[in-house]
Amino acid sequence: MGLTIVAVSTFISTILLSDFTTTKVASPGVTRNQAIASKHPADWRFNYNGPTYWRSKPSAQWRFAESQIGKSRYGDTGDVYRAMLPFSDVTSRTSLESYDGPAMVANVRTVCRAPSLKNSSISANGLVSPHFGNATDSVSAVLNTTGPAEYPKTERDHTFQQMLLVNATTNIAADGFRDTNGGTPPKRLRNLTYEMGDVWTKAYDASGGHVLSATFCFFNTYPAQIYNVSMSGRQIAREPSLHPRKIDDARLQLGNEKDSAKRGILDLNIGSLLNVSSRLVDFVEGVPMKDGPTHDPYYRTLGLERPSMSNTTWGMMPPAQEFEQGWSANPAHVSLFQSIIQDTEDPATAVQGLMTRLYQMVYYNWLEEYDLKYPVNTIHTADRLIPTRLTGLIIVLVLVAIHLGLVLTTIVLFALKTKASALGNTWHTLAQTARMTDGAEGADMMLDDEVEKWAKATGRDSDVCGITKSGENGKVGVQLLKQRKG
Numbered sequence: 001m002g003l004t005i006v007a008v009s010t011f012i013s014t015i016l017l018s019d020f021t022t023t024k025v026a027s028p029g030v031t032r033n034q035a036i037a038s039k040h041p042a043d044w045r046f047n048y049n050g051p052t053y054w055r056s057k058p059s060a061q062w063r064f065a066e067s068q069i070g071k072s073r074y075g076d077t078g079d080v081y082r083a084m085l086p087f088s089d090v091t092s093r094t095s096l097e098s099y100d101g102p103a104m105v106a107n108v109r110t111v112c113r114a115p116s117l118k119n120s121s122i123s124a125n126g127l128v129s130p131h132f133g134n135a136t137d138s139v140s141a142v143l144n145t146t147g148p149a150e151y152p153k154t155e156r157d158h159t160f161q162q163m164l165l166v167n168a169t170t171n172i173a174a175d176g177f178r179d180t181n182g183g184t185p186p187k188r189l190r191n192l193t194y195e196m197g198d199v200w201t202k203a204y205d206a207s208g209g210h211v212l213s214a215t216f217c218f219f220n221t222y223p224a225q226i227y228n229v230s231m232s233g234r235q236i237a238r239e240p241s242l243h244p245r246k247i248d249d250a251r252l253q254l255g256n257e258k259d260s261a262k263r264g265i266l267d268l269n270i271g272s273l274l275n276v277s278s279r280l281v282d283f284v285e286g287v288p289m290k291d292g293p294t295h296d297p298y299y300r301t302l303g304l305e306r307p308s309m310s311n312t313t314w315g316m317m318p319p320a321q322e323f324e325q326g327w328s329a330n331p332a333h334v335s336l337f338q339s340i341i342q343d344t345e346d347p348a349t350a351v352q353g354l355m356t357r358l359y360q361m362v363y364y365n366w367l368e369e370y371d372l373k374y375p376v377n378t379i380h381t382a383d384r385l386i387p388t389r390l391t392g393l394i395i396v397l398v399l400v401a402i403h404l405g406l407v408l409t410t411i412v413l414f415a416l417k418t419k420a421s422a423l424g425n426t427w428h429t430l431a432q433t434a435r436m437t438d439g440a441e442g443a444d445m446m447l448d449d450e451v452e453k454w455a456k457a458t459g460r461d462s463d464v465c466g467i468t469k470s471g472e473n474g475k476v477g478v479q480l481l482k483q484r485k486g
Contacts, residue, residue, distance in 0.1 A: 001402070001406065005399055005402060005403050005406075008399060009399060009403075012396055015392040015395050015396055016392045016393065016396060017392070018391065018392045019387045019388065019389050019390065019392040019393060020386065020387050020388070021385070021386070021388045021389075022383050022384070023383070023384065023386060023388060024095070024235050024381035024382070024383065024384075025381060025382060025383075025384040025386060026097055026098075026379055026380075026381050027379065027380055027381065028379075029377050029378065029379045030377070030378055030379075030380075031376070032375070032376065032378075033373040033374065033375055033376075034101070034374060034376045035367075035370035035372060036084075036086045036102055036103055036104055036226065036370060036373070036374060036376075037104055037370055037372040038366065038369060038371060038372060039372050053358050053361045053362060053365075054314055054329045054330065054358070055330055057242065057331075057332045058242065058332060058357060058360070058361050059361075059364070060090060060239055060242070061239045061240035061241070061242060061250045061253065061357075062084075062085070062239065062364060063093045063094065063096075063236070063253075063264060063265060064082050064083060064084060064356075064360070065082070065083040065085070065103075065229070065231040065233075065265060065266035065267065065268035066081065066082050066083075066260065066266070066267070067080075067081045067268035067269065067270055068080050068081070069081070072256060074198075074199065074348075075111065075112045075113065075198060075199035075346065075347070075348050076112070076348055077108070077109055077110045077111075077256070077348050077349060077352050078109060079107055080108050080109060081105050081106070081107055081108075081268060081270060082268075082356060083104065083105045083106075083227075083229055083231065083268050084104050084106075084224075084360065084363050084364075085099070085266075086103065086367065086370070088364065088368065090238075090239060092380065093239065094235060094236050094237070094238060094239060095235045095381045095382070096235070096266070096378060096379075096380055097232065097233060097234060097235055097379050097380065097381060098230075098231065098232050098377075098379035099229070099230070099231035099232075099376060099378050099379075100229075100230050100231075100376065100377045100378075101228065101229070101375060101376025101377060102226050102227065102228055102229070102374040102376065103226070103227065103229045103376075104224045104225070104226055104363075105224060105225060105226075105227050105229065105268070105270060106225075106359065107158070107220050107222060108219070108220065108355065108356055109158065109219075109220045109352075110217060110218065110219045110220070110348040110351050110352040110355070111160070111217070111218045111348060112165070112199050112215045112216065112217040112218070112347045112348045112351070113198070113199065113215065113216050113218075114196045114197050114198060114199055114200055114201040114216070115164065115201055115214055115215065115216040116196070116201070117192075117194050117201055117203060117214060118194065120192075122172065122189050122192070122211075158220045158222060159220060159221050159222040160218035160219065160220055160221070161218070161219050161220075161221045162216060162217070162218050162219075163216075163217050163218075163351065164214060164215075164216055164217075165214065165215050165216075166212055166213075167200075167212060167213045167214070168212040169209075169210050169211060169212060172211050172212060187206065188205040188206040188207055188209075189205055189206075189211065190206075191206060192204065192205060192211060199215050199347065200213045200214065200215050200347075201213065201214050201215070215347050217347055217348060217351045219351060219352070219355050225273055225274075226273070226274045226372075227270050227271055227272065227273055227274065228271035228272050228274065229268060229269060229270055229271060230268075231266040231267065231268055231269075232267050232269075233261065233265065233267055235381040236264040240252075240253050240264070242332065244331045244332055244334075244335035245335070247335045247336060248339070249264070250336055250339070250357075251343055251353075254336070254340065254352075254353030254356055254357065255340055255349060255353065256344060256346070256349050314328070314329045315328035315334075316329055316333070316334050316337050316338070317334065318334060318335075318338055333354060333357070333358070336353060336354060336357060337350050337351075337353070337354045340353045340354075462484045463480055463482075463483055463484075464480075464481045464482045464483065464484060465478050465479060465480055465481060466478070466479050466481045467479075
């Protein structure tokens with residue numbers, strides 16, 4: 001066993017290193033000036049010939065921070081505040097665990113209500129999917145929100161941009177309706193009946209078949225404001241995938257799950273509003289943001305982008321159901337929207353998720369142009385080699401304990417069982433040496449008969465001895481030559 005312990009002990013350092021792994025550890029906080037907005041957004045705000053956000057795939061599924069005031073319910077997300085992370089590289093966003101300082105925060109509240117469709121009609125326009133209503137039709141819904149109508153953090157009104165969401169069934173395309181090219185629709189679709197609920201209005205044909213459902217969604221487009229905020233959370237391995245078929249993580253990120261850690265986002269604590277209106281130029285030159293137009297420039301950019309084959313409508317059908325690509329949004333947007341609405345069955349959450357992603361596309365597209373800087377303190381994680389388990393340490397401690405046990409056992413056995421030893425105290429060594437002083441002391445004073453008696457008594461009378469001189473030290477000694485036989 002001792003040899004085994006000695007052999008294994010040569011690998012103690014390797015055994016201990018087996019407990020160490022490379023993992024993410026929070027680094028010390030760093031304060032630096034960070035650009036979070038533009039001093040003069042009017043310089044780029046009207047650049048509508050830039051990227052087509054609805055038709056383009058997002059470059060990332062950007063992480064953000066979120067806080068909610070009040071409760072949400074079906075058809076009303078409540079006041080949800082989302083803060084953008086002003087970092088262009090993905091590592092800075094995924095490794096962020098703490099952020100203290102100014103940031104842009106938008107209230108992305110979305111409310112959906114059942115519209116009145118009594119004066120609406122359905123027609124087909126060439127090869128394009130069936131068209132609901134005309135450009136001059138007026139569709140309205142009564143918006144009754146719970147609680148105060150004012151924006152809780154700015155004490156200003158919500159500014160809602162309305163959008164009509166239509167979910168058509170396969171019944172609408174029966175009877176060759178799509179081939180009428182704007183002609184008279186089939187008889188069964190001429191006099192529709194409607195059933196209004198809290199969120200959806202359903203339309204039925206003459207035979208009672210469900211033709212479509214519609215809801216009027218209102219999305220808050222009040223300009224994002226700059227607040228002193230605190231963001232906190234855990235680092236994440238990666239942001240959600242951009243692949244349309246791997247949309248689950250993006251749906252979870254933008255959905256209505258309450259656990260921020262599961263969604264991979266940060267918790268947001270909103271502080272005071274910064275007084276920066278005098279440094280921001282809105283749609284009208286010289287008008288401070290808080291006193292200027294009420295629509296956020298980011299949403300304004302999105303609203304002015306029109307599909308090529310429909311001046312008012314973006315198709316959000318799954319690719320398998322899409323007939324014409326000229327009016328369809330990018331498949332990434334379609335997949336996100338369809339995934340959220342099918343999972344939550346809440347159009348408000350789906351519209352909120354889609355508009356948040358589009359908002360982020362505009363925000364990060366201009367991020368490199370931002371020149372409004374503030375000091376922010378951030379804590380990011382970094383790769384560090386640290387012990388993450390105790391297996392190696394336990395093995396080494398067991399080896400040390402066994403070694404000490406063997407040493408103590410050896411000491412006890414040596415003390416109890418040793419009869420003769422070349423080691424130990426001087427008295428122990430002398431105790432094992434034959435005593436010769438009885439014959440040597442007084443021998444020079446003894447008579448011959450006394451010596452003879454002593455020799456016989458000790459058995460030495462048969463010894464034949466001789467006197468020799470040592471060649472090493474010159475000492476003279478008595479040496480036994482032989483014993484005489486009796």
